[in-house]
Amino acid sequence: MEECIAVSNYITISSVLLGFRHFLAQKSVGIFPVDRDDPVVDNAGMQVLPSLAVIAVLWFQTPAVQPPALSGRDVFALVNESPASFERTWEQRFQAAAKDAQGDALAEWRAARARGYIDYAYFHWRETGQAVPETWPARRRAEAAVDLNDVKALERREHLAFLDAWLRAEARARLASDAALKTGDNRWLRARFAVVEARVREPLVRQRLLHDVLAAHIDEDGARGVPEWIDRYVKVTGAPALLAPTRTP
Secondary structure (H helix, E strand, O other), rough: HHHHHHHHHHHHHHHHHHHHHHHHHHOOHHHHHHHOOOOOOOOOOEEEEEEEEHHHHHHOOOOOOOOOOOOOOHHHHHOOOOOOHHHHHHHHHHHHHHHHOOHHHHHHHHHHHHHHHHHHHHHHHHOOOOOOOOOOOHHHHHOOOOOOOOOHHHHHHHHHHHHHHHHHHHHHHHHHOOOHHOOOOOOHHHHHHHHHHHHHHHHOOOOOHHHHHHHHHHHHHHHOOHHHHHHHHHHHHHHHHHHOOOOOO
8 A cells, every 4th residue: 555655656746847847848948057968857958956856755755644543453553551551542542533523423433442442352362361351341331332232333334343343252251151152062153142132132233243143154164053043043133034144054
């Protein structure tokens, strides 16, 4: 991406300078001393002013101020920070990013903030071996600010990313705490169903989450033992069986 921007900037700079040189050639021929052996002299015999070129290059290459970032990459850059340090940084970024946001835009920033806490907890444990408590107040407050049952939010990117991270984290926690999930087939599938059934009230949101869960499971692990969960999907969501993921391996 940066290389493409650099090439685009170079082309833009070249076009500006060429146009400026021809303008001077037409309006001021003979004003500037010319050395026709100079490689920067064009066909009209006009010499490009080096200072102008330097100014133009610097102007185009000066990076714009970037908005506060709450991406997955930004989370990973902070994984070695303590939870308290991460919380300070993350909240500062959120406040800066969302200060003028309202409505759906604010909801998206809240979803991004909450997803960041969830991802940080996992990656911090993976990279440092130090677990972040499931009851971490900062994470739970951020999650509580996101409406799990908002049907319209299913059309928004950050909200969907939050739901994916949230469901994965909650299923992981349930696998660790629920004795019934420690054995048997399709443990992750069963854990995800348990979380959605317990925590999500809205049928259309249940339908979206469990459809994606089933489709991903069939795609990655095959359809063994899945038909009973497709039947459960129809029962839990009220969706027609026609809308369920395929039973075919």
